[in-house]
Amino acid sequence: MVGVNNSSSANMVALILLLLCCGMGGAVAAAKNPKVIIVGAGMSGISAGKTLSDAGIKNILILEATNRIGGRINKTTFAGLSVELGANWVEGVGGKETNPIWTMANKLKLKTYRSDYDNLTSNTYKHVGGLFEQSVAETTYDLLEEVYSFSENVSKSLIAQKHDDISVLTAQRLTNHVPATPLEMAFDYYNHDYEFAEPPRVTSLQNTQPLPTFENFGEDVYFVADSRGYETVVHYVAEQYLTTDKAGKITDPRLLLNKPVVEIRYFQSGVIVKTEDGSVYRADYVIVSASIGVLQTNLIRFKPDLPKWKILAMYQFDMAVYTKIFVKFPSKFWPSGNGSEFFIYANEKRGYYTIWQHMEREYPGSNVLLVTVTDDESRRIEQQPDSDTKAEVMAVLRDMFGKCIPEATDILVPRWWSDRFYKGTFSNWPIGVSRYEFNQIRAPVGRVYFTGEHTSEHYNGYVHGAYLAGIDSANMLLDCIQKHKCTYHHTSPKGRGD
Template sequence: MVNMERIVLVALLAATVVGFCSPGAIALGDNPSVIIVGAGMSGISAAKSLSDAGITDILILEATNRIGGRMHKTSFAGLSVELGANWVEGVGGDEDNPIWEMVNKLELDTFYSNFDNLSANIYKQEGGLYNADVVQEALELAENVEEISENISNALIAHGENDISVLTSQRLADHVPTSPLDMVLDYYTYDYEFAEPPRVTSLQNTAPLPTFANFGEDIYFVGDSKGYESVVHHIAKQFLTTDDNGNITDLRVKLNKVVTEINYKADGVVVTTEDGSTYEADYVMVSVSIGVLQTKLINFVPILPPWKILALYKLDMGVYTKIFLKFPYKFWPTGNGTEFFLYASERRGYFAPWQHLENEYPGSNVLLVTATDDESRRIEQQSDSETKAEIMKVLRKMFGNHIPDATDILVPKWWSNRFYKGSFSNWPIGVSRLDYEEIRAPVGRVYFTGEHTSEHYNGYVHGAYLAGIDSANMMISSVNKQKVPNQEHRDFI
């Protein structure tokens, strides 16, 4: 009986979204009021969709002093670099990635990320490059295992079997990476993309990966002084008022407003912020990260139903740390085929993937190294000077003791930030499609959006953008008196 109830709920929600997937003005009657919690990509995308549909009584409450969320530029050693999202992933396929279209419209500087020569750029733990032929053989084996894993995934889905982890599929393919070389290639393939290791990551929802299958396999690095966040501003300016200089001045956007409580009833919501202010509306759209929803920053009154809490707690919030380092001069190879290189340590994921930024910032002498998951959390709990010392030891193993110390270091700390608690969501083993429907499902007049609510594109900028539209359409259907079940009183078991 319970399973049937859940299936009916999902079917009704799916039918609702399908019925209102096209943008445009609709007949609404009274103009309802909506509070949007969070001014990141999803929150702004949802607000614009509501505004386009005629719902203009909108109030956006943002905890920080800016809009953009995890798309955030900052100044580093005289450059404008991205603390968070940095790439447009999924370009060149049959479908157009909406983010790529906006990036081109805004004429942002982008750079194709070419990993084709990786076999010639992998460094041993104690120094020196691996022989390119040896690496190529290991790469071909890894690619073969990926193909086997994808076939396993398709077979599981076709036969309605339970999901397995990527690591389990590797075991079935009789290849679990254990050597430093195999581990760094494995890290580059999975952790570098999903911010978590194969033992955690779902096979069915990553093989094949919808982003690349639908939008194309090309990846472009955004390296523009205007910042990747200008895409969010571009969307916002289409429905919010601005001054003559293009700055958003709309009074419907309130910055430095940390939402701490959402009180929801059958006839509306009351949202309370940390400074003691209260705001009333007919609906609320919560666009904070899944990491924040898994903390106690926002208190829901009444408490969210158990089915909702369980669904929210099942998803993972990955941590992806891009560390920028500035040097007095270059000591690494430059030119074609050298941009990306790997460090193969017996300690998996230890300052493994590297990128020089000579293409993006010529003459800057800046390197970018990425850490994820437990390494990211460890790094966030130590000083930047300690992190710099660790990194310099790795670099001296790769390039020799003669190299200079970094003059500047930038270590983003997304996990420690209470307004984010991580970088982006990852779909772990044990989360079903039905769980995803419950993650994105509203509870009474409380709606949810964010990249974590995007079934096919979670973790990506385009996922955040499309999720905002999707969640807004769900709300619009409710405003139009569509019969969406009130899930507030559903049983847990």
């Protein structure tokens, strides 16, 4: 168990003296001392702030490393269009429960488009030689659907019998059919990597099949293509407790931008937070919403060091990389109309520019294609010039559509893995991380609390996971502040508190 002691006036005096003498450098912020500092203004940090504010804890301070709120929900302009560098879909719509992000998107009247993947077997291309015959693609696709269904049943059985977890690949091996041909690998990539951004050999079976997002919220996914950006949902949450000007710009002094946090000192009586510019802030508590990828680096130093159980748990979780590459052409050369939005390229190299999407509904007449890569391919592409990526993309498209297609005029390659403030796009639950260890990832350490999509028990990796995690982490802290329940219990595999 992890607990904190209530502060006393003596402890607070000691903390102030320590702040003045600890040698951290910089000046103490002139603003009134906050009760809680929130590190990061992505969806989870903003959600946590709203939950605290709604409960009467309004004396908060949000320190954001970049010049904007939204985190990994981030729009940019490409070829005159507003496109999403990061999160792009509302995933999980049409089920027995309502996805809270879908509710917000509808309230805000965001332009969204249902993604229809039903006709993939008619739009699957060979490495060289054009389309596969639909009957061949359907046979392969149906076989892999059987493998997927078998794996899901294995997962349910393991959970029911409380057996250890296995990887998705191990479950596939139990069927004596591991995807091996280019066509099989392409559909396997679509079923797994396209969702989790990592391959079956590392992905947990029990925590991804069945997937709670689709089980609870529904199987439909909607692509956001709105000039205001997907980040509008983050602003919607923020504006419910942070003041704005007449233009809607957040002007609340409790939000400070361009404030990368580099050090967090924590004591029995409070916390001290230092930013890269040398500023020093103190509070009773801190909520850290940095990504699991950032927590696995030394960007934020904790003093004293986080306990070994915490570090080990965090280092075992994966920060995946999911890269959406936008490509602009002077004219359209791909099929369009119903049943043609998504198409697949079956290269001999697994995951090599496999999943394609045209933007005819989302951006009519734009002549833009979107191709998705993940994991090692994402890291490789981030380290090469965009001109090399563009040449690779053109070679793949010529394999699919012939040598006479027009040359791309522009390309946009996001670099989430290279960005020190993110180190990837979203978390993936790997084999070997139990519920016990996951609870350790969520667990506070003294007065330091943690949030982010990676702390969402059922929805890690998703926008709704980030939103709900912010609420959960804030409620955990509120239990401590308001109810003096400052001990977090998590059960070990042997059933003991730790």
